[in-house]
Each structure stands twice: as structure tokens, then as C-alpha cells.
Amino acid sequence: xxxxxxxxxxxxLVAVFDGPRGQLRAVDGLDLAMAGxxxxxxxxxxxxxxxxxxxxxxxxxxxxxxxxxxxxxxEGQDLLELPSRRLRELRGKAISMVFQEPMTSLNxxxxxxxxxxxxxxxxxxxxxxxxxxxxxxxxxxVGIPDPARRAGDFPHQLSGGLRQRVMIAMAxxxxxxxxxxxxxTTALDVTIQAQILGLMQDxxxxxxxxxLLITHNLAVVAQMADRVAVMYTGRILETAPVKELxxxxxxxxxxxxxxxxxxxxxxxGMRLPTIPGIVPALDELPPGCAFSDRCPERFGPCQxxxxxxxxxxxxxxxxxxxxxxxxxxxxxAA
Amino acid sequence: MSQxxxxxxxxxxxxxxxxxxxxxxxxxxxxSLHALDQVDLAVLPxxxxxxxxxxxxxxxxxxxxxxxxxxxxxxxxxxxxxxxxxLDREGLRGLRRxxxxxxxxxxxxxxxxxxxxxxLAEPFQIHRQGGRREIKERxxxxxxxxxxxxxxxxxxxxxxxxxxxxxxxxxxALALRPRLVVADEPVSALDVSxxxxxLNLLMDLKEKMGLTYLFVAHDxxVVRHLCDRVAVMYLGKVVEITPVxxxxxxxxxxxxxxxxxxxxxxxxxRRFSAPPLxxxxxxxxxxxxxxxxxxxxxxxxxxxxxxxxPLTPLGPDxxxxxxxxx
Ligand SMILES: Nc1ncnc2c1ncn2[C@@H]1O[C@H](COP(=O)(O)OP(=O)(O)OP(=O)(O)O)[C@@H](O)[C@H]1O
Ligand SMILES: Nc1ncnc2c1ncn2[C@@H]1O[C@H](COP(=O)(O)OP(=O)(O)OP(=O)(O)O)[C@@H](O)[C@H]1O
Ligand code: SF4
Ligand code: SF4
Ligand SMILES: [Mg+2]
Ligand SMILES: [Mg+2]
Numbered sequence: 001x002x003x004x005x006x007x008x009x010x011x012x013l014v015a016v017f018d019g020p021r022g023q024l025r026a027v028d029g030l031d032l033a034m035a036g037x038x039x040x041x042x043x044x045x046x047x048x049x050x051x052x053x054x055x056x057x058x059x060x061x062x063x064x065x066x067x068x069x070x071x072x073x074x075e076g077q078d079l080l081e082l083p084s085r086r087l088r089e090l091r092g093k094a095i096s097m098v099f100q101e102p103m104t105s106l107n108x109x110x111x112x113x114x115x116x117x118x119x120x121x122x123x124x125x126x127x128x129x130x131x132x133x134x135x136x137x138x139x140x141x142v143g144i145p146d147p148a149r150r151a152g153d154f155p156h157q158l159s160g161g162l163r164q165r166v167m168i169a170m171a172x173x174x175x176x177x178x179x180x181x182x183x184x185t186t187a188l189d190v191t192i193q194a195q196i197l198g199l200m201q202d203x204x205x206x207x208x209x210x211x212l213l214i215t216h217n218l219a220v221v222a223q224m225a226d227r228v229a230v231m232y233t234g235r236i237l238e239t240a241p242v243k244e245l246x247x248x249x250x251x252x253x254x255x256x257x258x259x260x261x262x263x264x265x266x267x268x269g270m271r272l273p274t275i276p277g278i279v280p281a282l283d284e285l286p287p288g289c290a291f292s293d294r295c296p297e298r299f300g301p302c303q304x305x306x307x308x309x310x311x312x313x314x315x316x317x318x319x320x321x322x323x324x325x326x327x328x329x330x331x332x333a334a
Numbered sequence: 335m336s337q338x339x340x341x342x343x344x345x346x347x348x349x350x351x352x353x354x355x356x357x358x359x360x361x362x363x364x365x366s367l368h369a370l371d372q373v374d375l376a377v378l379p380x381x382x383x384x385x386x387x388x389x390x391x392x393x394x395x396x397x398x399x400x401x402x403x404x405x406x407x408x409x410x411x412x413x414x415x416x417x418x419x420x421l422d423r424e425g426l427r428g429l430r431r432x433x434x435x436x437x438x439x440x441x442x443x444x445x446x447x448x449x450x451x452x453x454l455a456e457p458f459q460i461h462r463q464g465g466r467r468e469i470k471e472r473x474x475x476x477x478x479x480x481x482x483x484x485x486x487x488x489x490x491x492x493x494x495x496x497x498x499x500x501x502x503x504x505x506x507a508l509a510l511r512p513r514l515v516v517a518d519e520p521v522s523a524l525d526v527s528x529x530x531x532x533l534n535l536l537m538d539l540k541e542k543m544g545l546t547y548l549f550v551a552h553d554x555x556v557v558r559h560l561c562d563r564v565a566v567m568y569l570g571k572v573v574e575i576t577p578v579x580x581x582x583x584x585x586x587x588x589x590x591x592x593x594x595x596x597x598x599x600x601x602x603x604r605r606f607s608a609p610p611l612x613x614x615x616x617x618x619x620x621x622x623x624x625x626x627x628x629x630x631x632x633x634x635x636x637x638x639x640x641x642x643x644p645l646t647p648l649g650p651d652x653x654x655x656x657x658x659x660x
Contacts, residue, residue, distance in 0.1 A: 045527065191388065191596045191611040193596065194596035216526075223598040225602075246600070264600060269560070272533060278498075278528070279525075
């Protein structure tokens with residue numbers, strides 16, 4: 001992966017909310033790279049900054065949120081430097097997003113066919129009729145039965161699963177090179193979730209688009225992703241190919257998360273391992289390593305300065321002193 | 335489990351619940367929604383019975399019937415051998431103490447204007463148990479029991495994290511030492527690390543107090559971990575009842591099989607190739623005739639369109655409603 005230039009490269013991104021109690025850093029020094037054609041799973045517990053990361057890429061942070069520092073390179077150009085007109089052109093075309101709340105991102109007063117067609121009209125000189133028929137084709141491709149009739153339905157007339165298919169149709173109709181899908185199946189039943197995940201996999205294979213799959217569900221990630229990035233308090237703690245991450249998680253937080261899963265318990269009914277404490281508030285992070293107040297492996301350097309995200313094996317990045325050679329030595333000595 | 339002889343703590347006999355709902359422009363037509371249809375189910379003393387199925391299949395409605403928060407439209411519910419419908423208000427109040435419910439959403443199920451202390455004191459006051467000093471001591475003991483601190487009694491719900499709020503919900507349910515706890519998706523809204531803490535707490539309390547749980551869930555890995563038996567529901571019907579171990583056996587009900595195959599596994603070596611079920615859940619306003627699952631069932635035959643399969647024994651401790659099982 002090192003040779004091909006990445007499709008997306010986020011460097012030291014900081015996204016903040018200025019408030020009465022000071023500044024909250026929702027994304028805090030985030031580094032992330034994606035290659036063309038891959039599915040990257042971005043996981044982490046509620047509030048860790050997954051959605052704000054994706055919204056930063058699109059320039060759609062909710063006010064008063066703003067990007068305070070960093071670079072977001074898409075095919076080599078920095079999206080943060082781009083004039084807003086150029087960013088609008090990219091949005092929905094080269095980069096698109098399935099938002100976390102489907103009901104708020106579909107307009108209740110327009111038919112779903114029209115909303116899909118609008119995506120085409122926003123980017124191409126095309127007659128309405130033609131845009132409509134492209135929309136109907138796309139609705140068929142995402143597996144909506146009787147698409148010509150369904151295109152005339154309003155969002156509330158569709159089930160949750162069908163609405164999510166419409167969202168995916170809207171996101172994919174312009175053949176984006178990067179799709180960011182924010183919790184695309186969280187509100188759905190498992191049988192419908194399986195359908196939507198299967199659909200995303202098929203479409204990804206056909207189009208070769210890259211997918212940033214945002215979810216808190218580790219099983220969904222195991223099912224779908226090529227690589228995984230684990231997020232905590234606005235930063236990446238670990239990145240690895242999916243099989244390696246699940247077989248041998250390196251960061252203590254990743255290890256903790258995986259061992260909490262009932263499915264990974266050695267036998268039913270046993271008490272599950274837990275991560276002590278709770279995720280700290282963003283304005284009450286411990287000194288040094290952001291996980292140091294909960295980490296069972298904390299040692300000498302952990303609260304002195306924050307460890308860097310380092311490549312410790314090919315394709316494996318970890319932000320933890322246990323994996324820094326010089327610090328490991330001090331730990332053994334201690 | 336060879337508890338066939340034990341008297342069930344809760345028994346539902348042919349319980350149905352229909353809601354009148356308005357349909358069409360300005361509610362011009364009224365229709366009957368069958369949230370529960372002729373459900374038979376027993377919860378044995380000391381067991382954890384899981385209740386799974388897709389959204390809207392009637393899991394919460396069943397929980398409300400057991401708790402007598404609503405009356406069934408037909409059928410009977412027994413607690414400890416007594417028909418709930420035959421009890422007068424006083425009798426029902428006595429029984430209420432013995433069964434409690436924990437809800438999914440730890441935020442909306444707690445009154446934001448009451449301190450945790452006064453919220454937990456309420457059940458004791460309603461049931462006139464103890465004077466002020468005694469109640470205060472009991473509240474503090476309860477908080478400790480669920481892993482919180484006595485001084486938390488003075489705080490309001492918004493001052494707690496999601497997992498802590500769920501502990502408060504559990505503490506409230508346990509105040510009067512119930513025998514049965516209906517837990518309606520108690521960990522579904524929680525992050526995995528917090529989910530593990532709350533599951534451990536539920537298991538500890540069950541052991542310590544000899545509780546019986548009716549545990550509503552949609553995550554099969556949670557059900558596998560916690561439950562002794564599972565009842566699988568589809569569109570207002572129980573379609574299968576099986577010991578949890580039976581979930582791994584072949585020849586489960588076709589819907590149960592589909593649920594098992596659809597659930598993603600936290601193991602990248604075991605990805606599924608194709609979604610096991612096509613189509614959407616039909617509306618409970620006009621459920622399909624015959625077997626309700628026939629519109630999506632990969633094994634459906636002609637008979638399934640016409641004839642409803644009854645819940646029949648499939649081995650000593652298993653019930654299944656399918657024409658082609660066994
Ligand atoms: N308008 C806002 N003002 C202040 N802080 C905000 C605002 N919106 C979000 N945040 C904070 O930013 C942080 C990151 O939020 P984000 O929505 O990215 O989390 P997430 O990882 O997507 O969580 P979830 O899994 O719950 O969707 C959170 O801690 C949140 O409290
Ligand atoms: N008070 C009510 N009036 C009308 N319909 C209702 C009422 N309560 C529930 N229903 C309907 O009854 C059916 C069963 O609902 P119920 O809440 O029991 O489902 P559930 O299995 O708990 O679903 P979920 O997993 O989404 O919680 C649904 O179709 C629901 O819309
Ligand atoms: S740096 Fe230290 S505190 Fe942080 S995760 Fe590693 S061992 Fe734990
Ligand atoms: S009765 Fe027929 S439709 Fe119903 S589950 Fe069995 S095979 Fe499928
Ligand atoms: Mg989010
Ligand atoms: Mg429910």
C-alpha cells in the first residue's frame with residue numbers, strides 16, 4: 001500500500017467546538033490514510049469523534065464546529081484549502097456520504113425518486129426525464145422491488161431498510177471514488193442489516209470505490225472491512241488489517257474492547273472482562289496517553305507525554321508506549 | 335433442562351393483544367393490529383428466558399402483558415399459578431412487587447427532576463416499607479449493590495453516564511426484591527465496554543437473589559451468553575422455543591436459522607457470502623395467511639400459504655412451529 005499514493009490522507013486533523021466552557025477538541029490529532037478500492041472500518045465507542053471526522057472531510061461540521069488544524073488530502077489536493085465552490089462539486093460526486101440519521105437527511109416532502117434524481121441534476125446538464133430514469137435504474141440496482149413505482153413514494157412510506165437503500169442509491173448514483181457510510185445499518189434489524197451489508201459489498205466490488213465504514217459494531221467491521229482503525233477521544237489508537245486486528249490486537253484499548261464481547265467469551269455465563277471506568281469527557285482527558293486513566297498496563301512514561309502513532313509492523317500502527325522499543329526497555333527494567 | 339416438572343413462574347396461555355389503529359387520510363378507517371397472536375409461553379423459576387425477533391414482532395408487548403401494564407385482548411396470564419385477571423386491586427398490588435421491569439432507554443425511563451435517592455425511595459414509600467431513616471439506608475444499600483456509591487443518591491439522572499443510568503434502572507427494579515425481572519433490551523443502547531459491565535451485574539444479581547429473567551434482546555451473542563432458553567418471535571407469534579444450546583444445532587426453525595446466519599460474527603475468518611433472507615417483514619396490520627413467514631421463507635411450500643403450523647414438540651425440550659420440522 002505504501003507505493004500507491006493514498007486516495008485519502010488525513011494528517012493531524014483537529015476539529016473543535018468553541019463553547020462557554022472553552023474549546024472541545026472532538027477530533028484531536030487524527031491521522032488516517034485510505035487506499036483506492038479498500039473498505040476501512042472506523043470503530044470506537046459513542047462520542048469518540050467518528051462522525052465529526054467524516055463531516056470534516058466534507059466540510060460539513062455542524063456549527064460552531066470547525067477544523068482548527070491539519071490537512072485532508074483527497075487524490076493529492078488539500079480539501080481544507082479548496083474554494084467552497086470546488087468542494088461542493090466534489091461533494092456528492094467524487095466523495096459522498098450516507099449520514100447517520102436517515103430520516104433527517106431525506107426530505108419528507110419530496111418523493112425518493114426526485115431526491116435521487118436531484119443528485120444527478122446537481123452535477124450534470126441533463127433533462128429531468130433522463131435524470132428520473134437514471135434514478136429509477138439506481139433504485140433497481142440497490143435492490144428496491146418495483147423501483148418505477150417506488151420512486152414515486154415519499155420517505156415515510158418506506159420501511160427502514162428501503163429508506164437505507166434509497167440513501168445508498170443517492171450516495172452512489174454519481175459513482176463516487178470515496179463513500180463514507182456512517183452507521184449505515186445500526187437502526188436496522190439483523191436480517192435487513194445483512195441485506196444492506198451484502199449490497200454495499202457488491203456495489204463496492206463492481207465500482208471499485210473506497211468505503212469508509214463508520215460503526216461502533218465490531219462484528220460488522222469483522223464482516224466487511226479490509227482494514228480497521230480504532231478511535232478513542234478524537235484520535236486513532238490502532239490501525240491494522242482486519243484479520244490481524246482480531247487475531248492479535250496490540251493496543252490495550254483494542255484488546256479490552258474485543259475481550260468485552262460476549263461472543264468472544266470462552267464459555268457462556270462467565271463474567272465478561274471489562275474496561276475499568278468510563279470514557280473521559282473531552283475536557284477532562286488524563287495527562288499523556290488518553291487511555292492512561294483506564295489502562296491496566298500503564299507504566300512509567302504513560303502520563304508524561306502522549307505516545308505517537310507509530311508503525312510497528314508492516315501496515316500496523318499503534319499509539320502506545322508498550323510498542324515503542326526504547327520505552328519497552330524501561331518497562332522491563334522497572 | 336429437565337425442569338418439565340417445575341411449576342412455571344409465569345405462564346401465558348393463548349395470549350393475544352390487538353390494538354385499534356387509525357389508517358388512511360385523517361384516520362378514515364380503523365384497523366386491528368395483531369401485536370400478539372395466541373402466544374403460549376412459560377418462564378421457569380430461576381431461568382433466564384431470552385426473547386428475540388425483529389423490530390415490531392411483539393417482544394415489548396409480551397413483556398407488558400406479563401407485567402400486567404396492559405390487559406391482553408384474549409388469553410390468560412398466570413404468575414406463580416394465579417390468574418392475574420382473577421386478582422382484585424390489592425392482590426395485584428401484592429404481585430406487582432414480585433415482578434419488575436427494566437427498560438431499554440436509561441435516559442427516558444428515569445424522571446429527570448427527581449434525585450436518584452428519591453426515585454429509589456419511591457417503591458418503598460408506595461408499598462409502605464419502613465420509616466425515613468430505614469428507607470434511606472435501604473436506598474444506599476441498593477446503590478452499593480448495583481456498583482454505585484451511597485453519595486450518588488443526591489445526584490440527578492443527567493449527572494450519570496449511560497451505563498450508570500442503566501444501573502439506576504436496575505436498582506429501582508430490585509428495590510422490593512422481586513422474583514421476576516422483565517428486562518426489555520437493557521443493554522441495547524450501551525457501548526460494548528459498558529454493556530459488559532451491566533451484563534455482569536445482571537448475572538451477579540441473579541445468582542445472589544435467585545432471580546428469574548425474561549430477557550428481551552436482539553443481539554444473539556448476548557442471548558447466547560446470558561440465557562438458558564430462547565423464544566423466537568415473528569410477527570406476533572412465537573415460532574420456536576429452544577434451549578440456547580439448540581441454537582447451534584441444525585434444523586432450527588427456518589426463521590431462527592435465518593436470524594443466526596444474518597447476525598454478523600466478530601471474526602473476520604467467518605464472513606457470510608450472501609444475505610440469507612430477502613424481503614421485508616410484512617405489516618402486522620395484515621399478516622400473511624398460513625405460516626406468517628412464508629413470504630420470506632427459503633423452504634416455503636404450497637401448504638405454508640394455506641395452513642398455519644402449530645407450535646409442536648421437537649425433542650424433549652424444544653418447540654417449533656413449522657410444517658417441515660422435524
Ligand atoms: N454541537 C456540538 N457541540 C459541542 N460538542 C459536540 C457537538 N457535536 C458533537 N460534539 C462532541 O463531539 C464529539 C464527537 O462526536 P461524534 O458525533 O463525532 O461522535 P461519534 O463517534 O460519531 O459517536 P456516535 O457513535 O454516538 O455517533 C462528542 O464527544 C460530542 O459530544
Ligand atoms: N399502543 C400501541 N398502539 C398501537 N400499536 C402498537 C402499540 N404498541 C405496540 N404497537 C404495535 O405492536 C407491534 C409490536 O410492538 P412491540 O413494541 O411489542 O414490538 P417489539 O418486538 O418490542 O419491537 P422493538 O424491537 O422495535 O422494540 C408493532 O407493530 C407496534 O407498532
Ligand atoms: S501508552 Fe501506556 S497507558 Fe497508554 S495504552 Fe499504552 S500502556 Fe496503556
Ligand atoms: S411452515 Fe413453511 S413457510 Fe413456515 S417456516 Fe416452515 S417451511 Fe417456512
Ligand atoms: Mg456518529
Ligand atoms: Mg420493544
